Amino acid sequence: MLTRTTIEQRGRGMGRVSGVRSVASLIEMMGAPMNFARNSEIYGEGEPADYLYQVVSGTVRTSKILADGRRQIGSIYLAGDIFGLEVDDEHTFSAEAITDSRVLVIKRSALISLAARDSEVAHQLWTLTGRELARVQDHILLLVKTAQERVVGFLLEMAERVPAGDMIELPMPRQDIADYLGLTIETVSRTLTMLENDGAIALPTSRRVMLRKRALGRLNA
Amino acid sequence: MLTRTTIEQRGRGMGRVSGVRSVASLIEMMGAPMNFARNSEIYGEGEPADYLYQVVSGTVRTSKILADGRRQIGSIYLAGDIFGLEVDDEHTFSAEAITDSRVLVIKRSALISLAARDSEVAHQLWTLTGRELARVQDHILLLVKTAQERVVGFLLEMAERVPAGDMIELPMPRQDIADYLGLTIETVSRTLTMLENDGAIALPTSRRVMLRKRALGRLNA
DNA sequence: CGACCATTTGATATGGATCAAGCGATGTGG
DNA sequence: CCACATCGCTTGATCCATATCAAATGGTCG
Numbered sequence: 001m002l003t004r005t006t007i008e009q010r011g012r013g014m015g016r017v018s019g020v021r022s023v024a025s026l027i028e029m030m031g032a033p034m035n036f037a038r039n040s041e042i043y044g045e046g047e048p049a050d051y052l053y054q055v056v057s058g059t060v061r062t063s064k065i066l067a068d069g070r071r072q073i074g075s076i077y078l079a080g081d082i083f084g085l086e087v088d089d090e091h092t093f094s095a096e097a098i099t100d101s102r103v104l105v106i107k108r109s110a111l112i113s114l115a116a117r118d119s120e121v122a123h124q125l126w127t128l129t130g131r132e133l134a135r136v137q138d139h140i141l142l143l144v145k146t147a148q149e150r151v152v153g154f155l156l157e158m159a160e161r162v163p164a165g166d167m168i169e170l171p172m173p174r175q176d177i178a179d180y181l182g183l184t185i186e187t188v189s190r191t192l193t194m195l196e197n198d199g200a201i202a203l204p205t206s207r208r209v210m211l212r213k214r215a216l217g218r219l220n221a
Numbered sequence: 222m223l224t225r226t227t228i229e230q231r232g233r234g235m236g237r238v239s240g241v242r243s244v245a246s247l248i249e250m251m252g253a254p255m256n257f258a259r260n261s262e263i264y265g266e267g268e269p270a271d272y273l274y275q276v277v278s279g280t281v282r283t284s285k286i287l288a289d290g291r292r293q294i295g296s297i298y299l300a301g302d303i304f305g306l307e308v309d310d311e312h313t314f315s316a317e318a319i320t321d322s323r324v325l326v327i328k329r330s331a332l333i334s335l336a337a338r339d340s341e342v343a344h345q346l347w348t349l350t351g352r353e354l355a356r357v358q359d360h361i362l363l364l365v366k367t368a369q370e371r372v373v374g375f376l377l378e379m380a381e382r383v384p385a386g387d388m389i390e391l392p393m394p395r396q397d398i399a400d401y402l403g404l405t406i407e408t409v410s411r412t413l414t415m416l417e418n419d420g421a422i423a424l425p426t427s428r429r430v431m432l433r434k435r436a437l438g439r440l441n442a
Numbered sequence: 443c444g445a446c447c448a449t450t451t452g453a454t455a456t457g458g459a460t461c462a463a464g465c466g467a468t469g470t471g472g
Numbered sequence: 473c474c475a476c477a478t479c480g481c482t483t484g485a486t487c488c489a490t491a492t493c494a495a496a497t498g499g500t501c502g
Contacts, residue, residue: 068442116340147458368489408491427448427498
């Protein structure tokens with residue numbers, strides 16, 4: 001865990017930055033790198049949302065534990081994705097590294113005060129939140145479908161997001177897929193074997209999936 | 222349906238407005254009133270998102286039809302709520318009036334250009350999108366629970382949002398509740414009668430619900 | 443009163459959860 | 473280098489919550 005001091009040092013002086021207005025490039029220029037081991041917490045639910053994060057490598061999830069102990073995964077972030085941005089001052093979900101991950105961290109207050117002066121930055125913050133909203137809305141649509149449709153939807157989403165061809169490497173174990181889709185690991189597993197039997201995918205290893213998009217598209221009601 | 226001309230006329234001159242920076246009050250001052258009959262469309266999925274809306278009276282839903290014909294309701298808007306704000310240029314859901322409704326309409330482009338000059342307005346737009354995000358995230362948590370928990374969650378949400386005591390008037394028929402919760406009307410109906418039998422609610426009419434919050438809270442895992 | 447629509451109630455079917463066991467890869471200690 | 477423990481995944485058997493199909497009831501408006 002990086003110390004607060006280090007982050008402040010790197011975050012300092014943002015007011016002087018000029019001509020750079022993409023939040024992503026601000027993070028890339030001034031973010032402090034931090035490493036998180038598999039399953040370690042990046043921030044907790046209810047904690048003050050003091051930082052904004054960008055995934056450099058690895059995979060991150062946000063999640064919430066329900067009263068009955070079940071866990072719901074809200075979002076999944078892959079390399080390049082920005083997460084942890086809140087409009088309120090508190091994180092509404094917690095965030096954990098799914099695999100060993102490297103992220104860049106930048107102070108939220110610095111961005112917000114920059115946004116007050118620079119309308120381009122303000123627009124970017126808005127856009128980031130809007131993208132998040134769009135993803136969550138898509139997620140809702142997934143959650144009301146059948147198990148097969150959820151799994152197919154998940155695979156197609158991953159195929160879009162990991163820059164690869166038809167062979168994708170799942171960035172997470174079955175349990176995380178299940179908690180993202182609101183299913184059990186057994187159902188996820190069975191559904192994948194079913195898809196394999198139907199020739200819609202191939203599973204050379206449990207983490208590698210060969211997608212036959214034509215067939216999947218047909219199953220993706 | 223109000224003509225475009227009328228809306229443009231009222232929307233004109235926003236640049237001259239000064240000292241008023243809440244989006245809600247901008248809409249109230251300059252919005253054009255429109256009326257929509259029960260079940261009529263306010264805007265369609267995929268249409269350009271040229272306007273922003275505020276409910277004056279009535280109830281509005283946003284929805285999407287899934288490939289199999291089922292309908293998912295994304296959000297519900299009551300008097301005072303702002304809806305239709307998009308970061309992209311297109312509406313991702315359609316919006317319909319659940320009951321006869323009156324809404325105020327304002328041009329999105331006017332707000333966006335105002336936001337470019339006025340950081341307070343920019344911050345407001347961001348906040349509105351952030352609130353929407355928070356609601357959708359809560360909605361996701363509802364959708365992975367049992368039928369009883371979903372219905373209880375819905376009732377408690379309504380109790381918070383309609384300014385009333387323990388007796389609330391449901392602003393929508395069973396079918397809309399079902400489509401919001403990802404259930405069938407039969408399950409919603411049965412669950413309500415069950416809650417009544419358990420003494421957690423009373424149902425003097427199908428639209429009026431007397432909430433015994435103590436009991437409901439206990440059921441709301 | 444009668445027609446229509448929303449809601450409730452009933453009977454049955456089924457998709458996914460649960461409980462349980464087996465399997466295959468990875469890693470560790472002897 | 474092999475035996476064994478561990479962990480993630482798959483497969484199997486059964487159960488149960490909710491969907492589906494069907495009919496009855498109730499409330500509203502002409």
